Amino acid sequence: MPTNDELQQQLIKDLLIESAEGLDRFDREMLSLEKGEGQPETLNVVFRAIHTIKGTAGCLGLSKVESVAHVGENLLDAVRSGKLSLTQEMIGTLLCYADALREILKCLESTGNEGDKDYSALLQKLQEHQVARTTEATTPEACPAKAETSASPTWGLFDDDPLPVLSPKPESSLPASPPTRTPTAAESGPEREPAMKGPSVSDSAIRVSVDQLDKLMNLVGELVLARNQIVQYSGLIQDNSLIAASQRLNIITTELQEGVMKTRMQPIGNVWTKFPRVVRDVAHELGKKVQLVMQGNETELDRTIIEAIKDPLTHIVRNAIDHGIEMPEARAVAGKPGEGTLLLRAFHEGGQVNIEIMDDGRGMHVAKLKEKAMQKLMITAEQASRMSDREALNLIFLPGFSTAEKITNVSGRGVGMDVVKTNIEKIGGSVDILSEPNSGTTIKIKIPLTLAIIPALVVTSGGERFAIPQVSLLELVRLESDQALKGIQMLSGSPVYRLRGQLLPLCYLNKELEIEAPASSAPQGQSTTAPSSRTSDAVNIVILQADGRQFGLVVDEINDTEEIVVKPLSKQLKGLTCFAGATIMGDGRVALILDVLGLAQHANVINEVRDRSMGDKSKSGSGNTNKQTLLLFDVGKGSRLAIPLSMVARLEEFPRDRIEHSGTHRVVQYRGLILPLIRVADYVTAHGVAEEESPDIIQVVVYSEEGRSVGLVVGSISDIVEEVVNVRRDARGQGILGSAVIQDRITDLLDVSAIIQAADPNFYSQKPALELVA
């Protein structure tokens, strides 16, 4: 039995949920009243929403909610009973009033108390509506009756009451069941009107807690395992009736599984209920007229996804009204109706949910977008001219890009379309945009149906199984041992694999997770190059993508692709960024789900190049035995330099005649970018030898950081090694961090940051250059 305190907490939680739903219903019905579409019942629904909040809050001792709710309740009661008629102005105040209640409830949810914000101005306004109008109607009794309430007894029995005795006996002899409705004065409208919009919970639906559903889902998971065992067993026994029964069991289990999955689905309309209000508010604020049309409200999605798309969708809707739909006058000039239309459409297609947000506004001018991007130095004129219309439209998803001339209150909140895109991609979705000048813009979103059950690739490393979400998977590569020797190179101590000309950093799952390799393979850390530790076997590489960057994950074994049920990790494990969750495999054992982005960051194969280089410095300084993967190169005869491979984005060769000059810098055009070139030899004093550039081809190490790249021009690239590096600091020089003996030869470690700093002092302070999305 919970204590009173626990109960109170639990009840407040319930109240918060119930009230949020009630207020959404309130908004929805208010808006239909505003449009003049209200049914007689609508006023009752609106009244009841507030009435319930007030009553419950009062019993829970939430005096602020109660007192604020009370004032609106009075006004609504007067309206509902016909003493007042609802004006547009009143609707505006009532909507603000609903927001005030939301605000208090939100405060209660986050801080545990109702806060001390003063709402007296709002409440006064509500009362004024009532007093002003009721005076006209000469019914003075509708004034707030709070004082009277507190003075009267709080409970009583009718027998004790000196009330006029009407009739304690039933007036009619209606049969008790089936219950028939008795229209009475007490009901001010037909309450079971089928036209009543919005879900009527008590009709045909019941409320089930998410916990309960999760429990069911777990049980079904167990059943599936038991089923698998029985099916397997029946195959051994060869008994016909057992086989028949197990087949039935098989089918029923699958259906049950699907059925339970469906119970976790919610209609997308649950998110959309907020939009009429958002659209109204934003349109009001901007002085625009917008009609919102919603199609496919009933399209179902897993509840976790619904949660994840709420904010991105809201942002797109706001944006569409702010930037898309024109002012009524402008629309008239363009020959369009003064009221703009915003269409939200959702539908299922190919196992995915499609959501489209379509406006009939001014659309986007490709030329303008390109101009903007050029102004912001995101693209060059040359790139702009080569860009397709579709690519140009996608510019709006770049960080820092905004088409509005001025930052408006509505969309200019520092959250750009780039965040929208990132958030949708995070849940395995994609965003696309279509736009036609003067006729409007459509944003198309595709998202998976569920996050709870996802397709995943199962791999084995160090004897343990791991699941990799399929959304991050690009391709699988298997290298036989001799191929592996050639295909995998060591580039500055880190293994890389050249896949169709692209240099992919590799990481070894065993190594990253510090799990023992299976007995058959060589113990770690004894060989000088990573690939050779597995020379006897083929190498399995899973090519993955995280945060737009690709890398290869080397695993012992690649198993199957399976649908897995994602379960969250307990709090004790939340700090482990390499794992996204866990799942139960067919044999009943638990397997961890890899978080591809977290793993990539852990392994330093993407991003954080700078952090890594700093980390390396401190490691080598402290005599740490950690190995590094280094790229060895020279900048002329007798020189020998190294940089950590993790700093290398790619190795390139350019024909000398492609070098162009931009100001004082030498540059080449590279993958749609202007790549500044830095001759390493010019900045390294220790090597007095001049760079002997080969006449036709230059060797370039491309270094990228935060979206900006430079090309380090070197003499020739000699090797990639994995070494325990002991740096001698006394050998420091300009552009040199120190030196070390690598493969029995003195090798200088290049100070890449210092060189870039010297060559281009602005490199670290400038905004990231545009990297075109491939």
Next chain:
Amino acid sequence: MGKTIITVDDASTMRKMISFTLKAAGHEILEAGDGVEALTTLKDRSVDLVITDVNMPNMDGITLTRNLRASQLHQKTPIILLTTESSPEKKAEGKAAGATGWVVKPFQQEQLLAVVAKVLGI
């Protein structure tokens, strides 16, 4: 000795609160979300007390009271109305429909227990 009580309210928080308070006092509690649900639950079973909200969707508390009074099974069952309207009209309406007593929302646990004790004669 524990009695069987049904609480009828469209606000689940309110039902939970009532239910908890009365369970703690040793009673057995049934719940219903509106008048229709209550009637369905009470179709063939009797209870010792009905505590119902007045303003509910589908069927309000006063109509529920009338319907219960019309049935043989519930003719004598005590019915308490929970109401935020403490005005004499509402009370009169409740009384006319055959309700036994009333409690004004919001109420304290003690008030609820007091009225229940009085109605049940315990």
Next chain:
Amino acid sequence: MSHTKQFCTFFIDGHLFGVEVLKVQEVIRYQEMTRVPLASRTLQGLINLRGQIVTAIDLRRRLELPPRPTHQLPMNVVVRSEEGAVSLLVDEIGDVVEMDDDVYERPPETLRGVSRELVTGVYKLKERLLLILDTEKTVTLQAAPLKGA
């Protein structure tokens, strides 16, 4: 009138510990576990408890006692916590005992280190001490240290 409480008892490295029976969901024999790489070693692994993934905490490590001999398979005492069910790995299960509040004592001063934080009190039995563990504290581990981070 004095109150009594029931405790589920178990042995760890020869010591007798107990947790309130009300906190115990179930006691099960050794389960196969999936290790969690990079996690603190106190966290022995994950087990599948009828479809629920439960984290297993090695009480020997948690209490900074010597490691369990490799041939000895631990038992799972599954306790309820705010975080959901967590399994405590123990050497051997003891009896469920009913103790009088009167003989409850504060933990002795001789208790040091982590035990001092996790043991809320002791009961003096005929032969030995029964150390009562605070389950909530016991299952709360410091944020898993991220190696290499």
